[in-house]
Amino acid sequence: MPDEKMKYPLLEFEYDKKLYEELLTLNPHPEFMDRVSTVTEDYEHDDFGSLPGDEKNALGHAAGVLWKIQKYGTSFSDEESKTIRTRKRSRTKKPDLLLFVNDLENDFHNYCACIKHGLGNKADLCALTEALLCYGCEDTVWEEVTEWHTAVSENKNFAKSTFLPNFDRLYIRQADRFLFLELNTEEALKFYGLATMLWDHEPDAKETNSDDHFVSFTRQYELYSRILKGASYPYGTSSQPSAFFQLYNRIIHSGISSSSLSEKLSTFVLSIQEIMESPSSRSLHRARLALLMFIVITKKHFIPELARLYDDPDRERWEVAIMEKSRLLEDTGYSILSHYAAHMTWKSGTRYFDSYLRLAKAAYLSELLSDELNAEGDAAEIAYYTSAEVFSYMLPEKCTKEEGKEGRLGKLTVMHLSYMNDPNEGKTLQKAIYGPSYGALQKGRKPLDVPFVFVKCFSPRIDYLPMWEMYGDHARGCCLVIDWETSKWMEEEAEPVLYHVCYLRKQGNSYVVLNEDNEKLSRSCRAINSQLQELHNVAEEIAEQDRRYLDDVLGKVLYLFKDSSYSYEQELRVIYQTKDNILHTDGDRPWLFVQTPFPLQLDEVILGPKFPDVSTRVPYLQEQLDLMCEKTGTEKPRITLSEIDYR
Structure with a gap:
C-alpha cells in the first residue's frame, strides 16, 4: 500500500466503473429473437395465458419489439436511459423508445401469465427478464417477481407452475449494477433481496447450487443489510x-x-x-x-x-x-x-x-x-405535563384493536409543530443568524407551506408549579415522570434523540447564549456562541434565493432554540422530520401527529394539585396502568398526588 495520506479521502476515492460495466453486462439480445417468429398484431384476448399458443404470441411480440428497439440503437445516452427509467417522455429525436419499452413490459407480463399456467419456457423467461433489466425496467421486474412470490407463498392455484422466476444470479448481477455503477444502495438491496427468496419447489437448491439459476445468498444479504444500517x-x-x-x-x-x-x-x-x-x-x-x-x-x-x-x-x-x-x-x-x-x-x-x-x-x-445540545444520558428522569384527556389516549381503553389503535398503547403522540404555543417556533435561530436582514425576508405574501416537523416537549422540572399552570391543564392534569434511557433501551432504538433547548438572549442586534439562561449547557455556551457566529458569517454570504436551502440543511437544529423569556422551562425535546407514518386525530378538523416507536417506561404518574375527583378516579387509572404495563412489558409506575398547595 502506498505510504501517502489523502487530503480529502472521501472525495478522492474513485474506481473505474467501466471495468464493472463490462463484468456485469446484461444481454439485450435474447437467443429467442433469432428463433421465434415475430408477431406484429394485437394478440391478447380474454383469459390470456391459459390457451396453447399464447406463450408463442407473447414471446414473438416481445422479439418484434426488441428488434425495433435495437433498430433505434441499443446504446442509449445517459439522458435517454434516465428518461426510460423514470418513465418521462424523451426530448430526443427518438420519441418511440418509451412506447417500445412499454410494449416490452406488457409482453413480459403476458409471458409470465403463460408460465404460471404451465405454458412457455423458463430459459426464455429468464432471457426476457434480462432484456427488460437491460432497458431500464427494473421496477416492472421487481414488482412481478415479488407478487409472484407472494402468490406462491399463499398457495394460489395459478402460481403452482414448476417454472418459477428464481433467477438469483441475474438478480444479483442487476443489484451489483445498481451498487457499482450508480452507488444506489436502496435499489441494490431490493434485488439482492430477490435472490434470497425461497420458493416452494426448490428448498434444497439454495444449499446445493444444483441449478445455475440458484445461489446461496442469504448470509451475504443479511450482512450487507447490517452494514448499511451502520453496524x-x-x-x-x-x-x-x-x-x-x-x-x-x-x-x-x-x-x-x-x-x-x-x-x-x-x-x-x-x-x-x-x-x-x-x-x-x-x-x-x-x-x-x-x-x-x-x-x-x-x-x-x-x-x-x-x-x-x-x-x-x-x-x-x-x-x-x-x-x-x-x-x-x-x-x-x-x-x-x-x-x-x-x-x-x-x-x-x-x-x-x-x-x-x-x-x-x-x-x-x-x-x-x-x-452540543444532545441530552441523551444527561437526563435520568424527564417530566411530561399534559391533561388527563390526552394521557388517556395511551391507555388500553383508547387503544383498542377494533378501532385500529392498538399500536398506540403506552406511546406518546408527537404533534405537528403548527400546534405549539410559541409563535416563533423555528424563527429564533433564523433571527440570530440572519441578523437585521431577517425582517426584510418576511416582506411580501406570507408563504403557507409548513415543514413536516413534529415536536414533543419535556422538562427536567418535576412537580413544578409554572409547568402545571402552563401545560398541565391549569394543574388539573398529570405529570408523567419518564425513564427515558430505559424506554429507549428496551427497544434498542437510536431515534428519536433527546435534546436540550438552548435559550438565546437578544443584546442589541445580536443574540447570545448566557449561562444563566441555560442551566444544563453551562459548559457548552462558549462553543455554541462560536458556532452561531460562524453560522451567521455563512448566512451573510448565501444569496437570498438560496436561503430556503439553508433552512433545509439546518433541519432539526432550527427547533432547538427559543427566546430567553422561556428559560424557566429548561425544556427538553424530541423532534421528528418525516413524511412517513403520519397519523390524524379524529374529528372534522384532524391534526397531524406521529408516535414514539416504543412504549414509555413511566416511573411515576403525578396527579395535579387541582386534579378533580381523585378518590373516585384513581382506581380506574390504576387498573388501566396495570393493564398497559402488562401488555407493553414495562414496570408499573407509582401514582402520586402533587405536593404543591395550589388553589
Missing part, C-alpha cells in the same frame, strides 16, 4: 487483505479524534481502492463489502470533509467529485445537498458551487450544534 463488521479478521474491515469498525464508532479520523479515512480509502481496481466474479463479495462500507462512512463523515474544503482556496478542482459523491446524501438529513449538487450539473458557475459549499458548511455547523 460493525461482525466477523474477526486478521489477514492483511481484510484489514479494511478493522479500519471500518474503528471509523464508524464515535469518539474518534478528528486527527486520527483523517488518517484512518485515508488508510481505509487506499486499502479499498486496491480491491476495487481489479474486479472479478470471484472477488465481488469483497468488493461489495468495501463499497458498502465506503458508502456508510461517507454518509457519516462527508459533511465535515466538505466543511474543510469550504476554506480551501483550491476547492474548485473537486467540483466533479462533489457532484457524484453528493448522491450518497439522498436518504440522509442532508438530501437537499444531493438535490443542489444535481442542480449544479445544469447551472454551472462559481456562484452555485460556492453556495453549495456554504450550505455544506452550515450543515456541518448544524451537526456541531446538535452534538
Whole structure:
C-alpha cells in the first residue's frame, strides 16, 4: 500500500466503473429473437395465458419489439436511459423508445401469465427478464417477481407452475449494477433481496447450487443489510487483505479524534481502492463489502470533509467529485445537498458551487450544534405535563384493536409543530443568524407551506408549579415522570434523540447564549456562541434565493432554540422530520401527529394539585396502568398526588 495520506479521502476515492460495466453486462439480445417468429398484431384476448399458443404470441411480440428497439440503437445516452427509467417522455429525436419499452413490459407480463399456467419456457423467461433489466425496467421486474412470490407463498392455484422466476444470479448481477455503477444502495438491496427468496419447489437448491439459476445468498444479504444500517463488521479478521474491515469498525464508532479520523479515512480509502481496481466474479463479495462500507462512512463523515474544503482556496478542482459523491446524501438529513449538487450539473458557475459549499458548511455547523445540545444520558428522569384527556389516549381503553389503535398503547403522540404555543417556533435561530436582514425576508405574501416537523416537549422540572399552570391543564392534569434511557433501551432504538433547548438572549442586534439562561449547557455556551457566529458569517454570504436551502440543511437544529423569556422551562425535546407514518386525530378538523416507536417506561404518574375527583378516579387509572404495563412489558409506575398547595 502506498505510504501517502489523502487530503480529502472521501472525495478522492474513485474506481473505474467501466471495468464493472463490462463484468456485469446484461444481454439485450435474447437467443429467442433469432428463433421465434415475430408477431406484429394485437394478440391478447380474454383469459390470456391459459390457451396453447399464447406463450408463442407473447414471446414473438416481445422479439418484434426488441428488434425495433435495437433498430433505434441499443446504446442509449445517459439522458435517454434516465428518461426510460423514470418513465418521462424523451426530448430526443427518438420519441418511440418509451412506447417500445412499454410494449416490452406488457409482453413480459403476458409471458409470465403463460408460465404460471404451465405454458412457455423458463430459459426464455429468464432471457426476457434480462432484456427488460437491460432497458431500464427494473421496477416492472421487481414488482412481478415479488407478487409472484407472494402468490406462491399463499398457495394460489395459478402460481403452482414448476417454472418459477428464481433467477438469483441475474438478480444479483442487476443489484451489483445498481451498487457499482450508480452507488444506489436502496435499489441494490431490493434485488439482492430477490435472490434470497425461497420458493416452494426448490428448498434444497439454495444449499446445493444444483441449478445455475440458484445461489446461496442469504448470509451475504443479511450482512450487507447490517452494514448499511451502520453496524460493525461482525466477523474477526486478521489477514492483511481484510484489514479494511478493522479500519471500518474503528471509523464508524464515535469518539474518534478528528486527527486520527483523517488518517484512518485515508488508510481505509487506499486499502479499498486496491480491491476495487481489479474486479472479478470471484472477488465481488469483497468488493461489495468495501463499497458498502465506503458508502456508510461517507454518509457519516462527508459533511465535515466538505466543511474543510469550504476554506480551501483550491476547492474548485473537486467540483466533479462533489457532484457524484453528493448522491450518497439522498436518504440522509442532508438530501437537499444531493438535490443542489444535481442542480449544479445544469447551472454551472462559481456562484452555485460556492453556495453549495456554504450550505455544506452550515450543515456541518448544524451537526456541531446538535452534538452540543444532545441530552441523551444527561437526563435520568424527564417530566411530561399534559391533561388527563390526552394521557388517556395511551391507555388500553383508547387503544383498542377494533378501532385500529392498538399500536398506540403506552406511546406518546408527537404533534405537528403548527400546534405549539410559541409563535416563533423555528424563527429564533433564523433571527440570530440572519441578523437585521431577517425582517426584510418576511416582506411580501406570507408563504403557507409548513415543514413536516413534529415536536414533543419535556422538562427536567418535576412537580413544578409554572409547568402545571402552563401545560398541565391549569394543574388539573398529570405529570408523567419518564425513564427515558430505559424506554429507549428496551427497544434498542437510536431515534428519536433527546435534546436540550438552548435559550438565546437578544443584546442589541445580536443574540447570545448566557449561562444563566441555560442551566444544563453551562459548559457548552462558549462553543455554541462560536458556532452561531460562524453560522451567521455563512448566512451573510448565501444569496437570498438560496436561503430556503439553508433552512433545509439546518433541519432539526432550527427547533432547538427559543427566546430567553422561556428559560424557566429548561425544556427538553424530541423532534421528528418525516413524511412517513403520519397519523390524524379524529374529528372534522384532524391534526397531524406521529408516535414514539416504543412504549414509555413511566416511573411515576403525578396527579395535579387541582386534579378533580381523585378518590373516585384513581382506581380506574390504576387498573388501566396495570393493564398497559402488562401488555407493553414495562414496570408499573407509582401514582402520586402533587405536593404543591395550589388553589
